[in-house]
Amino acid sequence: DAGVTQSPTHLIKTRGQQVTLRCSPKSGHDTVSWYQQALGQGPQFIFQYYEEEERQRGNFPDRFSGHQFPNYSSELNVNALLLGDSALYLCASSYGQGYNSPLHFGNGTRLTVT
Amino acid sequence: DAKTTQPPSMDCAEGRAANLPCNHSTISGNEYVYWYRQIHSQGPQYIIHGLKNNETNEMASLIITEDRKSSTLILPHATLRDTAVYYCIVRVPTTSGTYKYIFGTGTRLKVLA
Numbered sequence: 026d027a028g029v030t031q032s033p034t035h036l037i038k039t040r041g042q043q044v045t046l047r048c049s050p051k052s053g054h055d056t057v058s059w060y061q062q063a064l065g066q067g068p069q070f071i072f073q074y075y076e077e078e079e080r081q082r083g084n085f086p087d088r089f090s091g092h093q094f095p096n097y098s099s100e101l102n103v104n105a106l107l108l109g110d111s112a113l114y115l116c117a118s119s120y121g122q123g124y125n126s127p128l129h130f131g132n133g134t135r136l137t138v139t
Numbered sequence: 140d141a142k143t144t145q146p147p148s149m150d151c152a153e154g155r156a157a158n159l160p161c162n163h164s165t166i167s168g169n170e171y172v173y174w175y176r177q178i179h180s181q182g183p184q185y186i187i188h189g190l191k192n193n194e195t196n197e198m199a200s201l202i203i204t205e206d207r208k209s210s211t212l213i214l215p216h217a218t219l220r221d222t223a224v225y226y227c228i229v230r231v232p233t234t235s236g237t238y239k240y241i242f243g244t245g246t247r248l249k250v251l252a
Contacts, residue, residue: 029182056237067242067243068183070239080237115183128175128240
């Protein structure tokens with residue numbers, strides 16, 4: 026039973042460019058959340074997708090956008106990259122909205138902006 | 140907007156119990172406490188969660204005070220592989236009917252041989 030998978034594992038981009046990160050949730054999960062983790066900090070919530078809609082958003086600018094597909098996989102897009110966007114981007118999946126379902130995390134995508 | 144406070148670091152001797160405290164004094168009645176740990180270069184791993192009763196599973200025990208303002212994660216027999224950053228998290232219901240997990244800065248646990 027595959028867990029949460031993310032691609033790519035590492036990425037280097039230049040300031041001003043755009044990036045797309047991908048996530049496949051754990052089998053049976055229908056909800057995907059994205060987190061940004063700066064070095065030495067705890068993960069910060071970006072947004073959550075359920076039924077192909079953004080359901081909740083953290084304190085991140087509109088440069089951060091996402092999408093969820095009918096198979097529950099998800100993408101995170103970041104436009105106009107800044108040096109401060111360098112971080113580990115984590116995807117987490119869970120089941121349902123009203124259930125007591127723990128988040129399952131992938132191992133993240135390490136994004137470096139130069 | 141972290142709702143939890145944890146000591147930044149702790150040491151524990153191998154084979155001894157590791158007791159990791161967490162303060163969540165502003166927690167509301169329907170907010171769960173979750174614990175995760177993160178080993179370097181990996182995603183956070185779920186450990187245990189609870190609302191108001193003490194919980195135990197194969198990894199750890201969770202003790203929540205009666206007033207729910209604090210909790211303690213207990214690793215009964217710490218091993219070197221338990222060296223990690225441990226996050227105490229409050230799961231907050233949102234206005235859209237979903238949940239948001241708010242991470243703090245965690246406790247860096249070092250298990251010493």
